[in-house]
Every structure is written in C-alpha cells, then in structure tokens.
Amino acid sequence: MEKNPRVRGFPPFHAAQPMEAPTTASLLERWRDGDTDAFAALIQRFEEPLLRHVRVLLGPRGSCEDVVQETFLRLAKKPPAPHPDANQDPSAGHGALAAWLHRVARN
Structure with missing residues (x-):
C-alpha cells in the first residue's frame, strides 16, 4: 500500500523559508523614518556587545549600563x-x- 503524504481536506505541507534578518543599514534607515520597532531591533542587536566593551573600559564596578543607555x-x-x-x-x-x-x- 502506497503512503499518501496528503491528508484529505488539508493542503500539502511546505516548509517555511527562514526569514532573512534585516540589515543594520536598513534598520537604521527605518529608524530615521520613525520606525520604533527598528530602533528596538538595533538595541537588541548591539546592546550585549556594547555592554561587554564598556565593561572592559570601566571594569565591573563602573556604571556600564548607564553608559550604554546614554x-x-x-x-x-x-x-x-x-x-x-x-x-x-x-x-x-x-x-x-x-x-x-x-x-x-x-568618549
């Protein structure tokens, strides 16, 4: 007996293509146009690496989070x-x- 991958009444399954992440340049351009979601995405993309960099500069007791926020x-x-x-x-x-x-x- 041959297996049929389709279930009656349902369309065939197609794997979703992964969405490409927007480029930093496109997020920055969207932010300049007032897109707050783009700004949130920029923060998400750069916050951790920037925080690590600031911790190297200021040490663990510095006000690293304040510097990143500024x-x-x-x-x-x-x-x-x-x-x-x-x-x-x-x-x-x-x-x-x-x-x-x-x-x-x-600075």
Whole structure:
C-alpha cells in the first residue's frame, strides 16, 4: 500500500523559508523614518556587545549600563550618516554603526 503524504481536506505541507534578518543599514534607515520597532531591533542587536566593551573600559564596578543607555540615547537623537557602501555590502553598515557606538561609549 502506497503512503499518501496528503491528508484529505488539508493542503500539502511546505516548509517555511527562514526569514532573512534585516540589515543594520536598513534598520537604521527605518529608524530615521520613525520606525520604533527598528530602533528596538538595533538595541537588541548591539546592546550585549556594547555592554561587554564598556565593561572592559570601566571594569565591573563602573556604571556600564548607564553608559550604554546614554550611547543609545545619542543614537536615538542623532543617528550617524549611512555608510556609503552599506547597500552593496551589508557588513559595511553593521561595522560602521558598531564602530560609531563603541566610539560614543568610549568618549
């Protein structure tokens, strides 16, 4: 007896294609256009690495969370200009924003 993968009354199952994560450049552009979900995604993407960086600079007793929060407030108020190669190379936009965030946190 041959097995039929379809169950009567139901369409065939198709595995969902994984969604690509938006690029950092596209999230930054959406944030500039006022998309608060994009800003939340930027925070989620960069918060932990930035916090680790600040802990190295200030040590465990420093006010690391405050520095990171101030850095994201600066991003909210005045985001950096987009990287010129961000559309062709997604890693360029990611690296440029990461460098900007680390520079702001350091200063």
